[in-house]
Amino acid sequence: MNTEIWTNCRAATLQPEWGEPYGLVDDAALVVQGEALAWVGPHAALPQAYVDQCTQRHDAGGALVTPGLIDCHTHLVYGGDRAHEFELRLQGASYEDIARAGGGIASTVKATREASARQLHTQSLPRLKALAGEGVTTVEIKSGYGLALAHERKTLEVARGLANGLPVDVRTTFLGAHAVPPEFAGRTDDYLQEVLQMLPALHALGLVDAVDAFCERIAFSTAQTQRIFEAAQSLGLPVKLHAEQLSDSGGAQLAARFGALSCDHLEWLSADGAAAMARAGSVAVLLPGAFYFLRETRLPPIAVLREHGVPMAVSTDCNPGSSPCTSLLLMLNMACTLFRLTPEEALAGVTRHAAQALGLKDRGMLAAGLRADFVLWDLNHPAQLSYAIGANPRLQTVHKGQAV
Ligand code: DI6
Ligand code: FE
Numbered sequence: 001m002n003t004e005i006w007t008n009c010r011a012a013t014l015q016p017e018w019g020e021p022y023g024l025v026d027d028a029a030l031v032v033q034g035e036a037l038a039w040v041g042p043h044a045a046l047p048q049a050y051v052d053q054c055t056q057r058h059d060a061g062g063a064l065v066t067p068g069l070i071d072c073h074t075h076l077v078y079g080g081d082r083a084h085e086f087e088l089r090l091q092g093a094s095y096e097d098i099a100r101a102g103g104g105i106a107s108t109v110k111a112t113r114e115a116s117a118r119q120l121h122t123q124s125l126p127r128l129k130a131l132a133g134e135g136v137t138t139v140e141i142k143s144g145y146g147l148a149l150a151h152e153r154k155t156l157e158v159a160r161g162l163a164n165g166l167p168v169d170v171r172t173t174f175l176g177a178h179a180v181p182p183e184f185a186g187r188t189d190d191y192l193q194e195v196l197q198m199l200p201a202l203h204a205l206g207l208v209d210a211v212d213a214f215c216e217r218i219a220f221s222t223a224q225t226q227r228i229f230e231a232a233q234s235l236g237l238p239v240k241l242h243a244e245q246l247s248d249s250g251g252a253q254l255a256a257r258f259g260a261l262s263c264d265h266l267e268w269l270s271a272d273g274a275a276a277m278a279r280a281g282s283v284a285v286l287l288p289g290a291f292y293f294l295r296e297t298r299l300p301p302i303a304v305l306r307e308h309g310v311p312m313a314v315s316t317d318c319n320p321g322s323s324p325c326t327s328l329l330l331m332l333n334m335a336c337t338l339f340r341l342t343p344e345e346a347l348a349g350v351t352r353h354a355a356q357a358l359g360l361k362d363r364g365m366l367a368a369g370l371r372a373d374f375v376l377w378d379l380n381h382p383a384q385l386s387y388a389i390g391a392n393p394r395l396q397t398v399h400k401g402q403a404v
Contacts (some may be wrong), residue, residue, distance in 0.1 A: 003053040004401070006030040009060035012382040013366040014067055014352045015040075021344050022382045023365070030065065034373040035400040040366045058403065060376055063395055066347065066385070067366050068137025068373030070354035071328050073264050073285050075175070075319035076127040077159045078145045079120060080111030082320045085255070091211045095294050096246065096323065098217050108320050111378045112145035112155065120158045127318060130326035132168045135375035139163075140171045140315075140358055142212055144178030147191075147196050152176055156207040167399030171358055173240065174202055177213035177220050177228050192224050196231050202234050210261060210359070214242040215251035229258040236377040238359050244268040245290070256280035262313065262357040266300045267291065274301060283357040285313045286341075286349065288334035289323035302339055304354050311316035312341065313357045314349030332386040343386035372401035 011028035018025060029046045031039040039050060043111030088197055100103045115123065121302035133141055137315070138153065141159035146152035156172050163170045176195040184191035202208050211232035215225045232239045238261045245265035252263045252273030263269070263277055277284060284305050290296075305312055312334045317323040325331070328350055335346040355364025363371040376395040379385065384393070397404045 001034050001048065002032075002055045002401075003050060004032040004056040004058060005046070005050060005054050006032070006058045006060050006065070009063050009376065010042065010066045010380070011065045011366055012347065015365050016366050020225055022347060024382070028065065028245045030366065030372075030374070032398070032401045034335050035372055037366060037368055037370055037372045039368050045382060049319070063376035064379040064382060065366065066135070066375050066377065066382060067351045067364055068375055068399065069135045069328050069350045070138040070358070070364060070399065071131055071136050071315050071316035071318070071350070072140050072141075072262070072354040072357040073287065073317055074139055075142045075144060075317070076139070077120060077124040077141055077143075077155050077162070078108050078112050078320050079115035080108060080203055080320065081121060081324070082107065087322065096217070096218055097244055099179075102182070104321055106146045108183055109147050109179065109181055113148070113151050117154050117158055120154065124162060125156060128162050128166065128168065128170075131316070131318075131328060132166050132397070133394070134327060134329050134392055135377070135395060135397055136328055137167060137373040137375075137399050138169045138171065138355070138360070138363060139360070140173055142173040142175040142178075144214075145174030147176065147179065147181040148194070149201060152198055153202060153205065153207065156202060160207065161167060165403070167404040169395050169398045171209045171360075173210045173212045174208045175212040175214070177225065179214065179219055180193055188224065190229060190257070192220070195228060200235060201233050203237065210235060210238045210240055212240045212242065215254070216242065216246055217249065218246070221253075222250055225251065226254060233258060234242045240264060240357070244273065246268075248273070252277055252282075256282055261359050263391050264315075265290065267296055269301055269304070271301070271304050274304045274308045274310055277310050279305070283311045283313050283353055285315055285357050286335060286339055287315055287317040287323060288331055288338045289325040290317045291338060292334055293325070302341065306365075311353040312345060312349050313353040314341070315347055315354065329385060329392065330389065333389050341381040346386045347382055352388060372398060373400050
């Protein structure tokens with residue numbers, strides 16, 4: 001097996017065990033064997049055995065090294081765009097007004113259904129490339145703009161194929177319960193039956209890593225969401241939830257009862273909801289792009305989440321309606337400026353905690369035994385990742401041990 005050693009770098013390992021902010025190790029060395037990290041620590045402590053086995057040395061040129069970034073909540077496979085709706089909102093219409101009038105998610109459903117798999121791939125690829133270009137090495141992609149078996153399948157297959165040739169892994173989440181499609185208007189429970197049939201079919205095709213739902217007054221109730229979670233549970237699939245985005249529906253408590261990997265959005269999360277998440281070990285996925293783009297004024301209860309020790313992740317929510325954003329680095333800045341996260345919390349939110357939100361134990365930190373997914377940045381200090389607006393200081397990505 002190859003043994004590659006990276007030296008001359010400062011490593012933000014995100015390992016709490018180092019006892020330093022960001023798990024910082026100055027003058028670090030990283031040893032890669034195969035697709036994994038075999039050793040991470042101060043260069044001065046690098047065991048001689050690795051030096052003896054070394055097949056390739058890399059000089060990081062003094063770069064800052066972080067784990068590969070993880071965007072744990074996106075809807076980036078979709079057809080069309082919603083620029084017109086953006087204009088309507090600027091004239092005073094609200095996101096909910098537009099959704100109730102048959103626009104919103106429904107208009108993206110129409111465009112997504114009309115697109116062939118090839119067209120959907122072509123339209124979505126630049127979004128994944130933009131994320132990868134900023135050092136993102138794992139991306140979660142949800143379905144939810146097909147809302148019928150063939151189109152949900154097409155979306156998930158396109159999502160799975162999108163990473164081919166890019167230094168990024170895609171995880172797919174079934175979000176059949178994103179909205180009620182027009183052919184089921186006024187018949188939400190009938191559509192729910194459809195969702196309950198789609199799930200095992202898509203799971204049998206190996207296309208589902210997790211199950212999500214939009215629990216909201218304009219979407220699915222907690223009782224309806226529960227049915228979906230029960231179905232997921234019976235298939236052994238983990239769940240996550242779009243919860244308390246526009247109102248407090250008690251979705252977080254429900255999700256917690258199912259041991260949800262994460263609850264996402266959470267602007268209207270109550271203290272009870274946060275306590276339930278803490279008990280269940282669910283991650284709070286914060287989506288500052290949607291908060292910004294919808295001009296929300298109610299902040300997610302960050303202090304309450306901290307108080308309960310709920311891990312916080314940060315993601316783009318890349319989607320055409322509420323967060324047409326393909327920059328996870330911009331989300332770091334927004335998480336700090338809008339939500340008052342510390343830069344250290346923000347970085348943990350796109351690494352360690354984002355991995356946890358996807359149930360992935362093999363990444364999110366720089367540590368022996370974990371995947372060798374890491375990024376070299378032209379920076380001195382990890383706070384600079386959150387500080388800059390619109391910069392891309394990425395020098396190089398290493399994905400599964402391979403320098404790109
Ligand atoms: N909440 C959101 O912010 C996105 N989905 C969801 O459940 C928005 C999706 C869209 O407007 O297309
Ligand atoms: Fe979302």
